[in-house]
Amino acid sequence: MGNAVLQSIHVHPVKAFGGHAPREAVVEPWGLAGDRRWTLIDDGGKVVTQREQPRLALAAAEPLAGGGVRLSAPGQAPLTVSVPEPAGTVPVNVFGTKVEAVPAATAAHDWCSAYLRADVRLVHMDDPATRRPVDPEYALPGETVSFADGYPLLVTTTASLDVLNALIAEGAHAAEGPLPMNRFRPNVVVAGTEAWAEDHWSRISMGEVVFRVAKASGRCVVTTVDQDTAVRGREPLRTLARHRKVGSRLLFGQNLVPLSRGTIRVGDPVRVVR
Numbered sequence: 238m239g240n241a242v243l244q245s246i247h248v249h250p251v252k253a254f255g256g257h258a259p260r261e262a263v264v265e266p267w268g269l270a271g272d273r274r275w276t277l278i279d280d281g282g283k284v285v286t287q288r289e290q291p292r293l294a295l296a297a298a299e300p301l302a303g304g305g306v307r308l309s310a311p312g313q314a315p316l317t318v319s320v321p322e323p324a325g326t327v328p329v330n331v332f333g334t335k336v337e338a339v340p341a342a343t344a345a346h347d348w349c350s351a352y353l354r355a356d357v358r359l360v361h362m363d364d365p366a367t368r369r370p371v372d373p374e375y376a377l378p379g380e381t382v383s384f385a386d387g388y389p390l391l392v393t394t395t396a397s398l399d400v401l402n403a404l405i406a407e408g409a410h411a412a413e414g415p416l417p418m419n420r421f422r423p424n425v426v427v428a429g430t431e432a433w434a435e436d437h438w439s440r441i442s443m444g445e446v447v448f449r450v451a452k453a454s455g456r457c458v459v460t461t462v463d464q465d466t467a468v469r470g471r472e473p474l475r476t477l478a479r480h481r482k483v484g485s486r487l488l489f490g491q492n493l494v495p496l497s498r499g500t501i502r503v504g505d506p507v508r509v510v511r
Contacts, residue, residue: 241507243443244395244428247419250306251298251359252276252384253286255464256422261502264446264495267365267381268389269424271300274365275318276329276338276384277349277357283330284384290353291462291469304361308345310352318345323363331384336369338362371494375451380494388451388492392435393423397489400432405476413472419464420473421456421490427507435491444505448493455486 249256252273263270275298277285287293296310304320318341326337338360340346345359362368362383371380372387382389398418405414418426425443427435438450456477461469477487 239508241427241429243425243501243503243505243507245418245426246501246503247422247424247426248272248300249298249422250275250300251296251308252284253290253293253459254308255294255297257297257299261500263500264390264498265365266389266495266498268383268385268495271304272424273384274304274362275306275341275359276331276362277353277359278327278329278338280356281330282328284332285353285355285357287459287462288457290355291467292353294462294464294467296352308348313348313352316344316348318342318359320363321361326363327358327360329360331369332386334369336362336384338368371451375492377449377494389495390424390448390493391422391454391490392425392427392441392448392493393418393421393490394430394432394435395426395428396430396432397435401473401476401481401489404480405472408472408476408479410471410475413470416473417464420460420462421454422459423490425493425501429507436488438491438509440496440510441493442508442510443501445497445499446501447496447510449496451492451494453483453486453488454490454492456489460489 246262247256248269250271299307307317309315321339321341323339329336329338341359349357365383371382402415441448481488
């Protein structure tokens, strides 16, 4: 994998919103700096994602200095949201795990609720070092994560997407392809590998940072949402079910946990440590 490079970096300040693609990012123990530190919850405290609200794909969150975000969405005037004072927390249900988070200002709740036409609140993870542990079945002691689905980072490869798109082109829903990488909402995209090479990684380095490969990523219905239109289709899940099903999971990409801090940059070499 001598020619593998970090092709792109993706940070999503608000879970399920559109993100941005910086040329470099700081890697913290719980993920890329600023990634998924905010999320929406419903009136019962459950995290709201594109699973329930595909229109979140059309909303964007621009990171601001100090950890705040500038929200924008079709039909909505942009709104700047500051990091709330940690005066009190509310319980958040992240796929069955209880996490404490700090509510944003009322204006943020109103803005998000108006866009989705549903009662939601925006909350912020004030202390990712302590709030949410990584799944203990796949974690080392002390590993934590932001509001990402389960792990600090997700890596995908362009070679695997090329093969997947070729398989989609052979199927009954070929017209839906080829799919862009943003369907999989990765943090880091690697070019210059063999297809599915990531299945065999245990430790990798990107630039100055070493990562542990925790487990393959099981994909959900969010991958069927066109991130530019919020329209749902059938791919890639139909094709993954035929070619990448292991047990009940449909696999694409690998979950990473940083083993060191540092900065990663587009163009950094990517190496298999073991």
